[in-house]
Amino acid sequence: GVVSKPSNTDSSSESNGVSNKVVLSLINPKMQVVANVSEKDVLKLRKNQKVQISTYGTNKQFTGKIASIGTDPVQGTQLGTDTTSTTLAQSSSVSNYPVYINIDNQNDIYSGFHVEATTVDESELPKIPKSAVFDHNGNKYVWRIKNNKLKRAPVDLDEYDSSYMQVRSGLDFGDKIIKKASxxxxxxxxxxTAATGN
Structure with a gap:
């Protein structure tokens, strides 16, 4: 862990002559974003899905991946009309679930920062024919057509069905690729002019 300066409040107590004063606290240097996602959206997410993260305070952009998705609704509190605290699960018509996101680059981000995390619905990702994908030294590529020339483009893919792959990164809608790589x-x-398959 990383040593974090203790707060100024003295939380010491003595019992039988033994002091319980806090002298330091440790924090985990590997931070995660913890987001509460509505039941309307939580089933659209999956583990290892890529996420774009932006911080409110510094307006910096980060990338990350979903590490895990909780299946128990988040228990929160909200103030009732009789000034008593009621659980969110009882007072709200929509449940929220915790989603834990690992951050790729942790420079310039600190514990407690407020962030916004966005990702693309799985159903909105581009799909390409399996015949367009080729392997080079263990990595997946496609031939993208740019300025009428072939350019090798690395892609991150998932299986979609027997004929198509789903593109997680490396291509955008509207990109032109060779359908049959040779x-x-x-x-x-x-x-x-090359042995292209259009």
Missing amino acids: AGMKEGDIFG
């Missing part, structure tokens, strides 16, 4: 293609080939 061994004769190389970086910089002019589209239409």
Whole structure:
């Protein structure tokens, strides 16, 4: 852990002559974002899904991945009309579930920062034919057409069905790719002159 300066409040107490004064506290240097997600959206998320994170205070952008999704609703409190505390689960018509997100780069972000995390609905990710994907040294690529030339583009993929892959990163909607990659293609080939499969 990392030594964190204790607060100024003295939380010491003595029992049988033994002091319980706090001299230091340790914090885990590997931080996570903990987000409460509505039951309307929680089933759209999955473990290892990529997330964009922005901080309110510094307006910096970070990336991360969902580490886990809780299945027990978050118990919160809200003030009732009789000034007594009632649980959120009892007083709200919508349940919220904890989602834990690992942050890729933890520079310039501290415990307690308020953040906003966004991700893309699984159903809105691009899908490409399996025939467009080729393996190079253990990594997955497609041939993207840019300025009428072939450019190798690394892609992060998931299985979608027997014919298609779902693109997690590396391509956007509207990108043009070669549908059938072949061994004769190389970086910089002019589209239409190489052994392209369109």
